[in-house]
Amino acid sequence: MTPIILIPARLGSTRLPGKVLADIAGLPMIAHVLRRGQEAGLGPVAVACAEAELAAVVTRHGGIAILTDPDLPSGSDRIHAALDELDPSGRHDVVINLQGDLPGIDPACLSTVLRPLALGYDIGTLVAPITSATEALSPSVVKCVCAFAEGETVAPALYFSRNAVPGGEGPLWHHIGIYAYRREALGRFVALPPSPLERREKLEQLRALEAGMRIGAARVAAAPFGVDTPADLEHARQLLGGGR
Numbered sequence: 064m065t066p067i068i069l070i071p072a073r074l075g076s077t078r079l080p081g082k083v084l085a086d087i088a089g090l091p092m093i094a095h096v097l098r099r100g101q102e103a104g105l106g107p108v109a110v111a112c113a114e115a116e117l118a119a120v121v122t123r124h125g126g127i128a129i130l131t132d133p134d135l136p137s138g139s140d141r142i143h144a145a146l147d148e149l150d151p152s153g154r155h156d157v158v159i160n161l162q163g164d165l166p167g168i169d170p171a172c173l174s175t176v177l178r179p180l181a182l183g184y185d186i187g188t189l190v191a192p193i194t195s196a197t198e199a200l201s202p203s204v205v206k207c208v209c210a211f212a213e214g215e216t217v218a219p220a221l222y223f224s225r226n227a228v229p230g231g232e233g234p235l236w237h238h239i240g241i242y243a244y245r246r247e248a249l250g251r252f253v254a255l256p257p258s259p260l261e262r263r264e265k266l267e268q269l270r271a272l273e274a275g276m277r278i279g280a281a282r283v284a285a286a287p288f289g290v291d292t293p294a295d296l297e298h299a300r301q302l303l304g305g306g307r
Contacts, residue, residue, distance in 0.1 A: 066106040067155040071138030072163035073113035078291050083163045085296055088303045094124040095166035103170040111145035143253045158249050160242040168287040176243045179217050179279025186278045187243035190236040191286040199227045199235050207238040209280045220278040223266050237286045
């Protein structure tokens with residue numbers, strides 16, 4: 064595999080507008096994420112930007128910025144557009160979609176998300192065990208229906224929901240919105256129309272499953288901390304205040 068890491072980013076976040084430029088320990092959040100991607104050492108890292116202001120900040124902090132159409136409907140569409148501009152010859156056969164609101168992500172997670180592709184899946188993603196009833200019942204925590212055989216770290220992702228599924232006794236899995244796509248799988252995915260279950264659950268990855276694409280879930284010990292609200296941002300500043 065010859066991966067490239069692309070970070071889709073825009074300023075128009077609904078709950079925390081402009082969050083990717085929020086200052087954390089003296090750096091904008093997008094610069095922290097960019098550094099984590101670079102520390103993974105897997106390949107080139109670039110930010111697929113919706114706005115020129117954001118692209119200028121990325122460039123100022125030594126990153127590669129690709130300006131994309133601000134009207135693109137999703138981060139997947141944004142990284143697909145950036146990929147076509149960055150690598151028209153198709154040298155990179157795997158694309159890692161790293162979200163721009165994970166400033167404290169462990170770079171090792173980006174290697175882990177590649178494991179399902181090595182096993183033949185079209186798309187790889189990450190899950191972590193759910194450890195509390197609050198997390199299980201929260202609709203903001205997306206659950207992945209998967210079951211790991213003993214000793215295995217990758218399992219087929221059968222469904223995703225905002226509800227606490229599956230039922231019965233056993234672990235629940237918190238879906239982490241980082242993806243690794245085979246290049247042809249990304250192209251196929253963005254060409255598909257939104258699917259019925261995608262619209263119902265408001266979860267884009269269900270489009271792939273409804274189209275018969277195979278998603279493999281690789282397990283990690285804990286979900287990385289994401290920034291969605293002002294309280295999350297303050298927490299990130301506390302966590303990273305003395306760090307990079």
